[in-house]
Amino acid sequence: MAPDGASVHPTSVVSQDANLGPGVTVGPFCVIHANVTVGEGSYVDSHSVLGAPTAEFYASPADYEPPPCRIGARTVIRSHCVVYAGVEIENEFSCGHHVTIREGSQIGEGVRIGTLSDLQGYLTIGRFARLHSNVFVAQRSTVDEFAWLFPYVVLGNDPHPPSDTCTLGPTIRRFAVVGAGATIFPAVDIGEGAVVGAMSLVRDDVPARSVVFGVPAKVVGDTADIRCHEGRLERVYPWWTHFRRGYPEGVLPDPGESSDDA
Amino acid sequence: MAPDGASVHPTSVVSQDANLGPGVTVGPFCVIHANVTVGEGSYVDSHSVLGAPTAEFYASPADYEPPPCRIGARTVIRSHCVVYAGVEIENEFSCGHHVTIREGSQIGEGVRIGTLSDLQGYLTIGRFARLHSNVFVAQRSTVDEFAWLFPYVVLGNDPHPPSDTCTLGPTIRRFAVVGAGATIFPAVDIGEGAVVGAMSLVRDDVPARSVVFGVPAKVVGDTADIRCHEGRLERVYPWWTHFRRGYPEGVLPDPGESSDDA
């Protein structure tokens, strides 16, 4: 139940068996199901659903027992989002509008997910990863900490669809960057700090700190060789040598480490 | 009106002229307009709109008479969906979240449509077809029974946009598979059991049981030659020889028929 400190808009439908921490704000027209926990100081904006039922519910509603949905402290869930039962989200998470996060998703501290992204569940997103708008993440994908997926990236998990004999999603390693509209094949490993160009189709593993591009993608260079278009930066990658907006103090490597570490 | 057996959340706004069968469950914050019928045992989850008005309404609201919206039995409409007036959906249909289905759509038995898909209306989806997340289907498209469209597939209908002289969508034949991110040009015919590779741009008809790939797509082989990545399957296509999850008994061909039939 909501303690005194939570503020729930009177139009919202909140289960007696949901647990809202102090300072949680729930906007109008939300639905919060049983077995949902939201940590202190979080915002759940209007028209969102937390603890949405999994497919088991529709198959056998009488027997359905919702797995827990645990959302950390100081998170921001913007309007029209759907977070399923069986999701775990750490503190300082935020997301855009119309986001869907299905059961079995494990989402780390400080992750940000853009509007319209669709996380299919049974996946892991490491802390401080950034998924931009309209990213699709198939089941059994792994996105490591500090990775970036730009708009309309698709992570697939079926090598010869439809099948269910050997499905596994890609792994996107830490600090890697996947450009807008790229599609990554099942089980592909995008190495640490690698860069995938926009609209590439990646069928093979990408070595750490390589740049790939094309349909299908090929290695076209090394991230150390990418130059800033307008000459304002000495070095573009690793991006954390110059871009640190939105990260808490101390979580990114020291800018001076770039030569040896990533 | 809802018979005794229907369960409508008290927050929802349901027209007196809607017709909900026994055992229908309507979640919170739904809007169900006049002239909508929902068959027995269906779920309409929260924040959905059934019977949404067509463009004629806004042009002349006083004269507007909503065409019927008929949704079959044992369907599942997940949250935040919009189904227009003038849509017909058969039994055992289910869809994800944030789906839009516009007027003039005819959708067969047992069809599944993924989250964020956008069906523009005046189109036909055959029984047991599967549209994954975020698929766009232009007006006057035809998707035959048992076809598969994977995430971010776009079916276009205008050969030199914008125009309205010769618009016609593609036809996707039975058992065909269109990979993630592929775009199919207007009036293109994707043959029975054909496979379109991910991120292909298909401008020409694809023969039955061919594999096409590329931007623009070219024939690169025959589906009979595709081998399983990990050797767990003797034969990958036709997919129904090994993949039968989610289909009722008896609707797919017998696995033994594969050599002659598809």
Next chain:
Amino acid sequence: MAPDGASVHPTSVVSQDANLGPGVTVGPFCVIHANVTVGEGSYVDSHSVLGAPTAEFYASPADYEPPPCRIGARTVIRSHCVVYAGVEIENEFSCGHHVTIREGSQIGEGVRIGTLSDLQGYLTIGRFARLHSNVFVAQRSTVDEFAWLFPYVVLGNDPHPPSDTCTLGPTIRRFAVVGAGATIFPAVDIGEGAVVGAMSLVRDDVPARSVVFGVPAKVVGDTADIRCHEGRLERVYPWWTHFRRGYPEGVLPDPGESSDDA
């Protein structure tokens, strides 16, 4: 406050400090925040949010003062849309469902935006421009009057993401046409009346009235040379010589002007 002439569904939550003109219709389950103005005769359909708070709100709610959100007369905002504080939209605008328009967007008269489109803010859309379904417009983009963006077009703004040293979106000039699934790189200029083929990746400026195609895109011809597939049109581009549906009388060039003007 709503004057007598506005019709607000009793379930909707409308701020005392919102201003709804005569004949405005607000559907069920909407949220209209303070400092929002909606012009006469407009429709705001169900589950929409107008004046959604910017990021500043979450950082410091006590100090937040919403910038004005001004929506013109005779507009149609369909269901499940989110329009932020700090947006200006002119008369006769209309949009589909699940559209997001963030702060700093300036949208001209008669613009139409399709279902699921995501406008990231600090951008300009000229009058009578048409954005189809699922278009992504990055911050600091410019779409001129009468331009067309087809489904799944992405306008990017970061030449080596993530960075914030030299971000600028593309400029799409008047009468230009960007085909489905095309991605346009930051700061690229798509010239007046140019045509970008479907699924192209455009990294360089496109001259007026040129046709580009490919990943990456190259100039493949002149719009004057494009012929109608089925021979029903003498000349396909400029499109306004034959396609005038949905434009008010007098706003498009006279069809006879085509040889010299565009």
